[in-house]
Amino acid sequence: xxxxLAVRAVLASLLVLGAAGCAQAADGAGKGDGDQFTFPGGDxxxxxxxxxxxxxxxxxxxxxxxxxxxxxxxxxxxxxxxVMIYPGPALPNLQLRRIxxxxxxxxxxxxxKAGVGNTTNLGxxxxxxxxxxxxxxxxxxxxxxxxxxxxxxxxxxxGLSADQIAARRKLLxxxxxxxxxxxxxxxxxxxxxxxxxxxxVTGLASSYQPNADAGAxxxxxxPGPALPxxxxxxxxxxxxxxxTGDQATAVLxxxxxxxxxxxxxxxxxxxxxxxxxxxPDEADCAALAW
Numbered sequence: 001x002x003x004x005l006a007v008r009a010v011l012a013s014l015l016v017l018g019a020a021g022c023a024q025a026a027d028g029a030g031k032g033d034g035d036q037f038t039f040p041g042g043d044x045x046x047x048x049x050x051x052x053x054x055x056x057x058x059x060x061x062x063x064x065x066x067x068x069x070x071x072x073x074x075x076x077x078x079x080x081x082x083v084m085i086y087p088g089p090a091l092p093n094l095q096l097r098r099i100x101x102x103x104x105x106x107x108x109x110x111x112x113k114a115g116v117g118n119t120t121n122l123g124x125x126x127x128x129x130x131x132x133x134x135x136x137x138x139x140x141x142x143x144x145x146x147x148x149x150x151x152x153x154x155x156x157x158x159g160l161s162a163d164q165i166a167a168r169r170k171l172l173x174x175x176x177x178x179x180x181x182x183x184x185x186x187x188x189x190x191x192x193x194x195x196x197x198x199x200x201v202t203g204l205a206s207s208y209q210p211n212a213d214a215g216a217x218x219x220x221x222x223p224g225p226a227l228p229x230x231x232x233x234x235x236x237x238x239x240x241x242x243x244t245g246d247q248a249t250a251v252l253x254x255x256x257x258x259x260x261x262x263x264x265x266x267x268x269x270x271x272x273x274x275x276x277x278x279x280p281d282e283a284d285c286a287a288l289a290w
Contacts, residue, residue: 043280044072046104047111048136049175052147052290055129058238059204062288063274065092068178069281070107072138074099076181077196077279087214090258090275094196103185107178111137114174115167117144122171123164125150125157135171146171198277201248201255202285205229206237208263208270219263219270223250227266227273230285240285242278251275 050066069077080093099107116135130150137144148171157165177184205228210216224247228239243251255275258264264273278287 042071042073044138045136045281046070046072046138047107047178048134049178050134051131052134054131056131058232058236059206059272059274061290062204062232062238062240063202063276065094065276066279067175069279070099070104070178071280072101072104074101074104075280076190078179080193087211087217087259087261090255090260090262090273091252092275092277094198094277095193096196097181097193098191099181099185099189103189106185108137108139110177110184111135111174112139112144114170116146116171116174118146118167120167121164122146122148122151122167123160126159127156133171133175135174151175196277198252198279199244199248200278200282200284201243201251202276202278202288203227203229203241203243203251203264204274204276204288205239205241205264205266205271208272210263211261214261217259217261217263219265220254220258222264222266222271222273223247223254227264227269227271232289240288242284252277 047068047070048066049068051064053061065079067078071077076097076099078095078097080095082093083089116137117139127150130152132147132149133151134145134147148168151168151171153172160168181190201224203222203224224243225241227241229241230239232238232240258275260274261272263270265271276288278284282288
């Protein structure tokens with residue numbers, strides 16, 4: 001009888017542990033190797049790689065898509081292949097894939113080991129007008145961030161010390177690993193890619209300037225909130241509107257037929273509009289300020 005009761009107790013404990021594991025998987029949260037940190041799940045960003053700044057138009061600064069966004073629930077959003085035509089499509093090719101919450105932790109661990117969050121001096125290569133590459137990870141100790149100016153393979157190493165070059169190499173190797181998740185995490189660890197469906201779409205409007213090289217472009221009536229929207233800063237010819245619900249659906253449908261030089265009409269005026277679908281952690285135009 002005592003042996004039977006002991007077996008029942010062990011089975012009950014296993015059932016409780018199994019139920020807890022199922023509950024954790026259902027809500028999208030999970031723990032990494034060694035239970036280092038439990039991600040909250042949902043729309044919180046676990047890891048992001050993006051470029052900021054550089055000598056480019058304000059509309060490009062505001063509409064630029066992060067190179068990689070890994071969310072705590074395992075969603076991975078990147079920009080897919082770009083069609084090499086001119087003018088290019090109005091809509092960015094945002095793609096969504098999924099990984100396990102355990103693999104999210106592996107990527108965060110890898111970023112920390114590569115030096116993200118360290119105070120290492122990365123130096124300044126002898127070039128101008130280039131963007132900074134910013135890598136951010138969310139850890140048990142909070143967010144860790146590293147910003148490196150002109151971080152690309154092609155940039156000269158003139159003026160950089162051996163330590164700075166080595167630190168930059170680690171970050172470049174990290175970005176390579178993050179942009180090739182199938183090789184980094186293993187076969188079958190990453191879901192098939194699918195188009196990202198944004199709930200909110202922003203339009204960054206400026207006065208329309210015809211482009212003689214591209215020829216005349218067909219006008220399209222803007223189906224979202226009235227342009228140009230709220231200005232980014234005093235005196236700047238750039239406003240922003242955010243479309244949600246039916247308006248977001250209408251903007252996406254119209255943008256699918258447009259290109260980057262399409263003249264959009266609103267309120268009797270004509271605008272150039274950079275269309276930027278918002279990511280899950282972005283609420284409105286304020287998320288795009290630089």
